[in-house]
Amino acid sequence: xxxxxxxxxxxxxAQAFWDERHAFRAKEDPAREKFYCLCMFPYPSGRLHMGHVxxxxxxxxISRYQRMRGKNVLQPxxxxxxxxxxxxxxxANGVPPAxxxxxxxxxxxxxxxxxGFAIDWSRELATCQPEYYxxxxxxxxxxxxxxxxxxxxxxxxxxxVDQTVLANEQVIEGRGWRTGALVExxxxxxxYLRITAYSEELLRELDRLPGWPERVRLMQANWIGRSxxxxxxxxxxxxxxxxxxxxxxxxxxxxxxxxxxxxxxEHPLALRLARDRxxxxxxxxxxxxxxxxxAELATQEKKGVDTGFVVRHPLTGAPVPLWIGNYxxxxxxxxxxxxxxxxxxxxxxxxxxxxxxxVQVIDVEGNPYDKTQWHERYAEKTGVCVNSGKYDGLxxxxxxxxxxxxxxxxxxxxxxxxxxxxxxxxxRQRYWGCPIPIVHCxxxxxxxxxxxxxxxxxPEDLVPDGSGNPLAKHQDFVRxxxxxCGGGARxxxxxxxxxxxxxxxxxxxxxSGNDDAMVDARANYWMPVDQYIGGIxxxxxxxxxxxxxxxxxxxxxxxxxxxxxANLLTQGMVLxxxxxRKEGARVVYFNPADVxxxxxxxxxKLKSDGKxxxxxxxxxxxxxxxxxxxxxxxxxxxxxDTVRCYMxxxxxxxxxxxxxxxxxxxxxxxxKKLWKRVHEHVSQGAAPALTVASLDANQKxxxxxxxxxxxxxxxxxxxxxxxNTVVAASMELLNAVSDFNDASSQGRxxxxxxxxTLVACLSPITPHICHELWLALGHPDPVIDARWPEPDRSxxxxxxxxxxxxxxxxxxxxxxxxxxxxxxxxISAALAxxxxxxxxxxxxxxxxxxxxxxxxNLVV
RNA sequence: GCCCGAAUGGCGGAACUGGUAGACGCUGGGGACUUAAAAUCCCCUGGCCACAGGCCGUGCAGGUUCGAUUCCUGCUUCGGGCACCA
Numbered sequence: 001x002x003x004x005x006x007x008x009x010x011x012x013x014a015q016a017f018w019d020e021r022h023a024f025r026a027k028e029d030p031a032r033e034k035f036y037c038l039c040m041f042p043y044p045s046g047r048l049h050m051g052h053v054x055x056x057x058x059x060x061x062i063s064r065y066q067r068m069r070g071k072n073v074l075q076p077x078x079x080x081x082x083x084x085x086x087x088x089x090x091x092a093n094g095v096p097p098a099x100x101x102x103x104x105x106x107x108x109x110x111x112x113x114x115x116g117f118a119i120d121w122s123r124e125l126a127t128c129q130p131e132y133y134x135x136x137x138x139x140x141x142x143x144x145x146x147x148x149x150x151x152x153x154x155x156x157x158x159x160x161v162d163q164t165v166l167a168n169e170q171v172i173e174g175r176g177w178r179t180g181a182l183v184e185x186x187x188x189x190x191x192y193l194r195i196t197a198y199s200e201e202l203l204r205e206l207d208r209l210p211g212w213p214e215r216v217r218l219m220q221a222n223w224i225g226r227s228x229x230x231x232x233x234x235x236x237x238x239x240x241x242x243x244x245x246x247x248x249x250x251x252x253x254x255x256x257x258x259x260x261x262x263x264x265x266e267h268p269l270a271l272r273l274a275r276d277r278x279x280x281x282x283x284x285x286x287x288x289x290x291x292x293x294x295a296e297l298a299t300q301e302k303k304g305v306d307t308g309f310v311v312r313h314p315l316t317g318a319p320v321p322l323w324i325g326n327y328x329x330x331x332x333x334x335x336x337x338x339x340x341x342x343x344x345x346x347x348x349x350x351x352x353x354x355x356x357x358x359v360q361v362i363d364v365e366g367n368p369y370d371k372t373q374w375h376e377r378y379a380e381k382t383g384v385c386v387n388s389g390k391y392d393g394l395x396x397x398x399x400x401x402x403x404x405x406x407x408x409x410x411x412x413x414x415x416x417x418x419x420x421x422x423x424x425x426x427x428r429q430r431y432w433g434c435p436i437p438i439v440h441c442x443x444x445x446x447x448x449x450x451x452x453x454x455x456x457x458x459p460e461d462l463v464p465d466g467s468g469n470p471l472a473k474h475q476d477f478v479r480x481x482x483x484x485c486g487g488g489a490r491x492x493x494x495x496x497x498x499x500x501x502x503x504x505x506x507x508x509x510x511x512s513g514n515d516d517a518m519v520d521a522r523a524n525y526w527m528p529v530d531q532y533i534g535g536i537x538x539x540x541x542x543x544x545x546x547x548x549x550x551x552x553x554x555x556x557x558x559x560x561x562x563x564x565x566a567n568l569l570t571q572g573m574v575l576x577x578x579x580x581r582k583e584g585a586r587v588v589y590f591n592p593a594d595v596x597x598x599x600x601x602x603x604x605k606l607k608s609d610g611k612x613x614x615x616x617x618x619x620x621x622x623x624x625x626x627x628x629x630x631x632x633x634x635x636x637x638x639x640x641d642t643v644r645c646y647m648x649x650x651x652x653x654x655x656x657x658x659x660x661x662x663x664x665x666x667x668x669x670x671x672k673k674l675w676k677r678v679h680e681h682v683s684q685g686a687a688p689a690l691t692v693a694s695l696d697a698n699q700k701x702x703x704x705x706x707x708x709x710x711x712x713x714x715x716x717x718x719x720x721x722x723x724n725t726v727v728a729a730s731m732e733l734l735n736a737v738s739d740f741n742d743a744s745s746q747g748r749x750x751x752x753x754x755x756x757t758l759v760a761c762l763s764p765i766t767p768h769i770c771h772e773l774w775l776a777l778g779h780p781d782p783v784i785d786a787r788w789p790e791p792d793r794s795x796x797x798x799x800x801x802x803x804x805x806x807x808x809x810x811x812x813x814x815x816x817x818x819x820x821x822x823x824x825x826x827i828s829a830a831l832a833x834x835x836x837x838x839x840x841x842x843x844x845x846x847x848x849x850x851x852x853x854x855x856x857n858l859v860v
Numbered sequence: 861g862c863c864c865g866a867a868u869g870g871c872g873g874a875a876c877u878g879g880u881a882g883a884c885g886c887u888g889g890g891g892a893c894u895u896a897a898a899a900u901c902c903c904c905u906g907g908c909c910a911c912a913g914g915c916c917g918u919g920c921a922g923g924u925u926c927g928a929u930u931c932c933u934g935c936u937u938c939g940g941g942c943a944c945c946a
Contacts, residue, residue: 300861499946650885724873
């Protein structure tokens with residue numbers, strides 16, 4: 001064993017050892033309990049960033065731990081390789097997205113390998129490979145057959161100058177990012193996946209995912225958004241025909257307080273009325289301005305226009321004015337809402353603005369109603385109906401029931417369950433994605449590409465120029481023969497949302513290399529994923545789409561699981577300081593590595609010119625803020641183990657991590673110290689066997705610490721997934737070994753056990769150094785094949801326990817009592833303590849609380 | 861605007877089921893070793909006071925409890941998501 005710790009040598013040797021043995025290649029084995037550990041695969045953006053390193057280190061720690069627990073572990077890796085950044089890079093550099101992407105994958109694969117992750121690289125995949133995306137297309141065709149995929153119009157951001165569809169990300173403050181033109185909404189035909197067919201199950205099964213964080217389940221439940229209410233109709237006559245305008249409401253009890261009905265600008269009735277009303281047309285056109293995100297729609301000023309048209313109240317037949325409102329969403333419910341200003345905050349503001357009547361129809365006891373000032377209790381469901389004729393005095397539930405029943409007898413309404421979840425639009429007017437396997441034939445119409453013509457291959461040599469999809473201009477791709485009639489036809493040039501690619505990659509890892517089927521029986525061995533790890537930013541979309549996709553494949557009989565991910569760990573973001581300076585009109589950002597911070601931490605200057613820079617606080621590491629830390633540089637400076645150790649130590653997986661160059665030193669020191677201790681120990685020769693019965697008090701104490709550490713670390717990795725305290729507990733044990741000066745034979749035996757424990761427990765986090773130290777400690781087999789060190793219960797018990805004594809809840813002293821002391825013995829020991837006596841003397845004891853093993857509280 | 865989180869010393873964080881607030885580490889200060897430096901090792905490091913001890917202290921304001929960082933109510937600030945970034 002070398003005297004000095006040299007990370008490059010240690011890491012090279014350990015990685016070569018694992019590679020030669022294919023140590024992490026996973027084989028299906030029904031006789032063994034499996035553990036499928038998966039990290040969200042990266043987008044190949046160029047280089048790994050710290051968020052990746054954190055994510056994959058967490059996964060690696062869990063994988064290596066489960067392997068030591070005897071599980072058959074699968075940990076695969078791949079690349080989510082389609083997407084917008086490749087097209088942007090292509091435009092900037094004139095390189096086709098395919099080349100850029102594959103170069104990035106090659107570089108990032110090397111980076112991942114240098115970090116020593118226990119990955120089965122034989123299963124690697126990239127979603128831009130035809131062997132992969134062929135199955136996107138194949139399953140899409142199955143969805144078409146089943147009516148799960150269908151075509152309808154959808155709204156997109158449109159750049160009127162570039163004549164192109166923009167992603168939400170490409171809309172900056174309402175303008176196209178390249179042209180600066182004001183963005184408009186535009187309706188185009190798109191393919192949709194009927195995820196709403198699974199609303200009920202997607203919601204219900206959340207309760208059967210105890211291994212998911214509560215907040216993620218809550219977010220998904222709210223996203224799916226089940227609400228019970230009443231669908232009801234306001235009748236009207238137009239063009240001599242009697243029609244019904246349907247609305248959905250959760251507050252049917254307020255129906256008698258309706259003072260207007262508002263419909264979305266895209267509502268068919270709005271478009272019909274606008275035909276002969278130019279001012280309505282003008283308002284509808286105004287509503288076209290701006291982007292399509294919900295955040296933008298929800299924060300814009302609420303505006304409306306009176307159509308002059310009236311509909312009739314479903315119960316009273318009274319005329320109700322019809323408005324068009326920019327805040328009414330066509331995509332939710334019926335695209336129309338009833339306006340009850342008395343009991344809905346938005347309607348109240350709208351009514352004040354446009355001087356519409358505000359009528360109180362619910363009385364919440366003891367609260368006078370003020371028509372000039374909204375109060376949130378007006379919207380409570382706790383009152384009873386007033387000013388509502390026959391419904392007066394009914395509470396929420398009774399009123400809804402009575403009104404729904406009356407509506408039903410008139411054929412103007414019924415109770416209904418409404419969902420917030422919308423179908424998933426997957427068409428993208430972009431090049432670098434999976435082609436949608438459809439052909440448009442002038443004779444046969446829309447024709448699906450037959451299975452035997454899959455995959456529809458994406459040409460890999462095009463370079464986009466920002467004006468629309470280059471596929472549409474590429475005649476070799478567009479021109480094709482109709483699969484039905486053989487005549488000339490046009491290929492669909494829209495590609496699929498990249499969320500499609502990531503909705504089933506976990507199944508493909510488990511059926512790696514099968515060219516004849518999307519998945520096979522191996523998937524049923526590995527699924528579900530036992531531990532899924534990824535950023536909290538994916539809490540809704542990716543996870544919901546993957547759940548839906550898995551359920552559809554289950555319904556086709558392709559897999560036998562209902563849910564893809566049994567346990568979910570959502571890791572926090574990695575943040576770093578942001579430094580900037582105004583140079584002329586623009587703000588320039590500086591990398592923290594180029595900035596020197598004053599000792600007091602209050603000011604900073606640029607190293608190159610010594611001039612001050614502004615400290616902009618913490619932000620996620622990003623290119624635009626230039627605050628990324630390159631993991632590669634850290635690995636070269638300290639070694640992979642130190643980077644991994646620091647990442648795990650500095651905050652718990654679910655919390656945000658604030659990067660600090662200085663703190664990395666602490667982890668480096670710790671590993672150096674560990675190396676030194678082991679070297680000192682083994683250089684004195686093999687330690688004798690441990691004879692537990694012969695240990696003295698001091699030796700027993702270290703042994704107790706060793707086994708307490710085993711218990712804590714096993715629990716922290718196996719149950720709590722708190723990896724920061726694993727490192728802290730290891731540091732404590734190493735400190736205890738350092739403080740233990742006993743060269744006797746049993747002293748050395750106790751130290752051997754402590755060091756064995758340390759090296760084995762740390763091996764999931766810092767696998768390279770532990771690989772070498774384990775062999776140096778005299779073990780014939782590598783630590784990856786070692787059994788996880790379980791605590792010896794008998795080593796944990798001690799004869800005396802220390803208790804805290806409180807008086808009136810305040811700490812006043814400590815006592816030592818025998819472990820088996822009775823309640824009375826404990827209380828008299830507590831009362832005997834000098835400082836305690838000061839506080840209880842001369843006062844009557846009202847209450848004596850003894851918490852076993854913890855404390856005594858005396859109330860006087 | 862809506863949904864979901866978070867807030868603890870100079871700093872990152874710990875305290876798991878309501879029971880000793882500040883484990884572990886960083887920074888800073890003091891010391892040892894050294895010709896010197898680096899490295900290493902030891903000690904101190906939440907605030908205040910009448911300093912063998914006491915009082916205050918976990919974003920803010922209340923509440924429940926023998927006891928609250930932990931539970932409840934109302935705020936503030938920061939972060940994630942909002943369906944075409946991935």
